[in-house]
Amino acid sequence: MPKAKVLLVDDHAVVRMGVRALLEAEEDFEVVGEAGSGLEALEGVRRLSPDFVLMDITLPDMNGLEAMAKIKEAALGTRVVILTMHEDQDYFFRAIQAGADGYVAKGGGSENILAALRAVRENGVFLYPSLAKSLVAEYMQKGETSQEKSLSDRELEVLRLIGEGLGNKEIASRLGISVATAQTYRTRIMEKLGLHTVAELIRYAIRKGIIRP
Template identity: 40%
Template sequence: MIKVLLVDDHAVLRDGLKNILEMAEDITVVGEAVSGEQALEQVEMCQPDLILMDINMPSKNGIDATKELKKSYPTLKILILTMYSHDEYFMAAIREGADGYLLKDSPSSQVVEAIRALSKGESVIHPTMTKKLLSLHQQKEDSPNDNQLTEREKEVLICLVEGLSNKEIGERLYISDKTVKIHVSKIFKKLNVKSRSQVVIYAVQNQLVPLPPSS
């Protein structure tokens, strides 16, 4: 059973989410919080496996709460569920350790599946965010973290973060689908990830791709 803590300052939304989640046989809501500060307290009491976290809340926002929670509970899964599709919110959340990022316009079934995916060690990112991640592909200094990737693998990585399919990557880089699959497999192995969503999160957290300047 996946134990979930709901963190959102809107009671109607919490009630709706709770009803939806508890219809799933493998998910149970063990607690609720109306702020990031209260979330820190509830984690001690409820011992959840995963937190469904809003961003804009009183007392302490979801990003700051994520940062503190990940320091104290590194294995705790945190799924951001927010109305904000701004790049700066997404990247701040990922950098502070969020395991997934969904927008509140996501279907309820997608939220349920995201919770299941995170509980298995996978990651989930709203398609809108993956497409908005990169604004420019230039003027990035190499960091020690990406030295293990070849130049071609770095190009493929940028395409993965953009959300391109293998076919689209092949068309952009003028290589075959089979070659793309080989590069993707090597990237997964070198970065120790298991899914495309995890690639995006790893790339953002370790600054392996050019990011829009923070405001």
């Protein structure tokens, strides 16, 4: 598999330097550029066509959420992972509604940054585990519609693990099943709920009032 191209966006050079060192030590990522503002991020996406933009929310001239919305509007296929100091749900919901593919807290450790990029590359979305777990727990407690009631006990268990931020390999290991079976459960859950990604699951929960933004 070719290296994933990453554009780093943060207004603090020391943060960009640290994240660059982290990614360049891995075999599956290549940092193709850096930006210190929202406008620089947009120019970098157009010029470099990265696979990922790893971006802070608080930026000069245009915040990360506005920049992300414009990146998504351009439909270039670039995935955006938010890396931020903001851990409150308000920023998270705004990011998801703007189209974020992942949301990682800066205080969560470097392993979460790598996990986020790899999870997004494989499964389409990543939320830092503590937040994902609490959101899915709220979703599971609602359990009132016929779609939600149609999930089997095993599917509910898989859904909880997805909420903890686990990918298919980790779910398979935890439950003692094959990776293919874990993927089958994931697909079946989303089909029963009429959804395709964890991000859509969260948007659904917001619309239904299961989670309040």
